[in-house]
Amino acid sequence: MAPADAHTEAGAGPAPPTDTGAEDTLDLPLPEELLALFEEETPAAPGEDASATPALSLPSNTSVSSASPASSEPGDAGPAAGRRTATSSAALADLLDHPADWGPATTPAGVFQLVPVRLERDLAVISRWMNDPAVAAFWELAGSEAVTADHLRPQLDGDGRSVPCLGVLAGIPMSYWEIYRADLDPLARHYPARPHDTGIHLLIGGVNNRGRGAGTTLLRAVSDLVLDNRPLCARVVAEPDLRNTPSVSAFLSAGFRFSAEVELPDKRAALMVRDRTHRAQL
Template sequence: MSHPAIRPGGVPGRASAEDIARWAPAGTPAGEFRLVPVRPAADLPLIAAWMNDPVVDAFWQLAGPRERTAAHLAAQLGGDGDSVPCLGLLDGTPMSYWEVYRADLDPLAAHYAARPHDTGLHLLIGPARYRGRGLGTALLRATAGLVLAHRPHCPRVVAEPDVRNAASVAAFRAAGFRLAREIELPDKRAALMLRERRPRRPFTRP
């Protein structure tokens, strides 16, 4: 599947497709990883197939006809949170779906002390053969690094996996995120995970 580059010209501080399309690939232990903004018409069949995997649907809850996934993508592209749905390519092969969004502009901001330009991540690994190999940790570490490298105003990368998804929470922890606290969202109880640009220094008494 070919994903042509999008012309540069994104607005600084916004999660624009043009911005993300210019990001260089990141090296991981599993190969070269790249984020590519979704082309809804071309990529819908693949993403809808992933959403219909019972393991994915347990937390995304988007199983069903392609129209349901299409509506979700349209909401990402047209929402207030500057969200960019992306495919994650490992050595050129699409194998994950991501949403990169301005957490401080998203409804999530009502549930935690958001800072200007906080950037949020959602992730699913599509093909089953890529799961259970530690790839989630490697990809999260790489993607958080890309966000912080290319978005200088972003102080933190934010995520809110379902607390029942122990594997996801563990992957975020291993990728350098810390569990800030649990929060109640409209559709789930979530683990608020933060990866700061500058890790907190441990408190020491004088």
């Protein structure tokens, strides 16, 4: 299921312009982290012990993750998963440059920080937010705490390509975020992904925390945190539901540009992109 970044901002925004820039049509090589998941099948040399050569090949379905809402398709759990080398494990150990260590950001609304989710501490509040009708309309995770837990566990127990976080503003948890590797996600099948593209999903919990530019402020702060702490990331991307006009408007106001309409399995989305090279101008 792909969330629509519910209630990032109040009020309708302008219709997003269509981006025709050529920069989103480049074909780039797969990132090293993804290639490290698999080793190409190589015939053993004469006299060589074939059992010493991993018999793995890169599947056509390379952008696989079960970690984020845009990643509703299951990952490859076949025999190859049990034959990853120590090098592969090392490459996967830090896919998002440790969001827990990113530190706080000063915003007009107060000091903001991303705090990685701990299930035993945070499940109740996240589940309560998911049951807000305005949030549930896009995230589709209303129900008991078990529903929210089933959504969080694949990320918490995964390889680190998606990290769920609470957004804490002035010491108060008030939003939920998912920071994920868009280039390692099924989303990458639907747009020209580049190595280290970093995606974000969010919801703002509580009616009192919405509006007054809160979504725009937080989106800019979090995308700045990504760009400041992930030097290899050139773009922050998001894919809110096209029907969620307030969300799309908040992204535009936060320095993202509308890149394309994208047909995802569960929604028609607006692909929003914030470029490192233009962050000072937007």
